[in-house]
Amino acid sequence: MTVAVDLGTTHTGEPAELDLEELLSTRLLVQGNSGSGKSHLLRRLLEKSAGWVQQAIIDPEGDFVTLADRYGHVVVDANRTPNDLARIANRIRQHRASVVLTLEGLDADVQMQCAAAFLNGLFEADRSHWFPMLIAVDEAHLFAPAMAGEHSEEARRASLGAMTNLMCRGRKRGLAGVIATQRLAKLAKNVAAEASNFLMGRTFLDIDMQRAADLIGIDRRGAERFRDLETGNFIALGPALFRRPIPIRIGAVETAARSGRPTLMPLPDVSPDALADLVLTAPEPERSPERGSVRHSEMPPWQSVSACEPPRVETSELLSQVISSGPANDPGSPVDEDPRTPEERAEAVDRIFAEMLDDPDAAFRPVPVLYQEFLTHCRLKRLRGAETDMGAFRRRLSLARAGIAGDETDDEWADVVAVSAELPEEMQGVFMMLARAARDEAESPSDVMLAKAYGSHSPSRGRFLLSFMEDRGLIGVEKDFRGNRVVMIAATGWRTKLPEVTLDSIDEARARRAARMARKA
Known part of the structure; x- marks a missing residue:
């Protein structure tokens, strides 16, 4: 059965239709600078095909959650564990529910890892559940970057691998990727190359225009037309669209994004003194019992808070929604503060x-x-x-790695804690580890122990830490004739002790000396 999805009109006024069944086999790539109408195009495609095919939207900004009220999509808050996301993805394929995975408010690395867990869950579903499904990914360059950048390598590999599986191997599993990106140069080539249908919007950089022209088969002179495209206008090409490049204009949509195009509005009619008071003397924050978040009791009348934020839904409740394929349930009664x-x-x-x-x-x-x-x-x-918070976590992790419980209450230990504040957070635990050994008159920790407390495998890192602290006058380091180390804590005068001389230690020292002589020879 052929289903024609009405995207809008061509430059001649004829209907611009997309063959949905062909799209499931050939995938779609949408490109256009910010403000060119990519999200509007995706929304039009999703609205017109919602009654014909199951859908999943990877939504980094939470703009597509408004589809839930009108078309019954289940809103999945990605702020969950990987196992939760994989289990939800499996239920989605089993019960053929359309969903919006909202990644709003998460760090970039976490967004990549959540999207990877969700896509892998869809990809690894049982063969009996390989029903046709559109997977729309907005801002796809965030999840399939062309090169390593500020993201962690672990998150980048996981996300890029999931996107590659979607575009390269998803067809046999019924998954049809529809990806939108601001710049082709930012998108991994092996992901972009798997699309056979293209909708190219306005772009200005030469490298993006040339890549777009190469993909749809027009010459360099014709690539200049991408600069002249208006918002909502795209050049369409592909087996599910047209056999040659055709300009089209995207039609209207029935739902709206929570964040629309910016519009001008008058500034508040407030005197400079009153405005200075509002800016410089902010009210004390108070905790909202409904969501456990911070809000201000005094808010200027021209400001308002959006009421469209999707409620947090527990995993068990979300799975029940997926089974019924209905819209998200009410969030229930407000959550009390932590008792x-x-x-x-x-x-x-x-x-x-x-x-x-x-x-x-x-x-x-x-x-x-x-x-x-x-x-x-x-x-x-x-x-x-x-x-x-991150600062408290770093300090706590440093102490935990060093084996410091933090339960000392004497005045001298308080001096040690105060001195440690002069060091970077990741070094404070190492310093306290040395102080603990010195106070207990124990042997100085080895280079390997110091490196491990810092989070490194390298013994040379332990020696560097000692040199760093010694250069700043926090500790003193001495060695005996056998090379054994004594560390003194400058603030308290505590010293570590030398190891006891035993027959085993003498034999070890002789063995080390013989090895050094052999290397010199």
């Missing part, structure tokens, strides 16, 4: 750290990766606030 005492919250954070550091590799994983894992555990336990 736990500060001591109970501190114990919960202690347990999270203990569980994370039980993994032997946790000592050497990058701090941003550990922080995202920490936030996931905190969300599952409903923890938020000062204990979960």
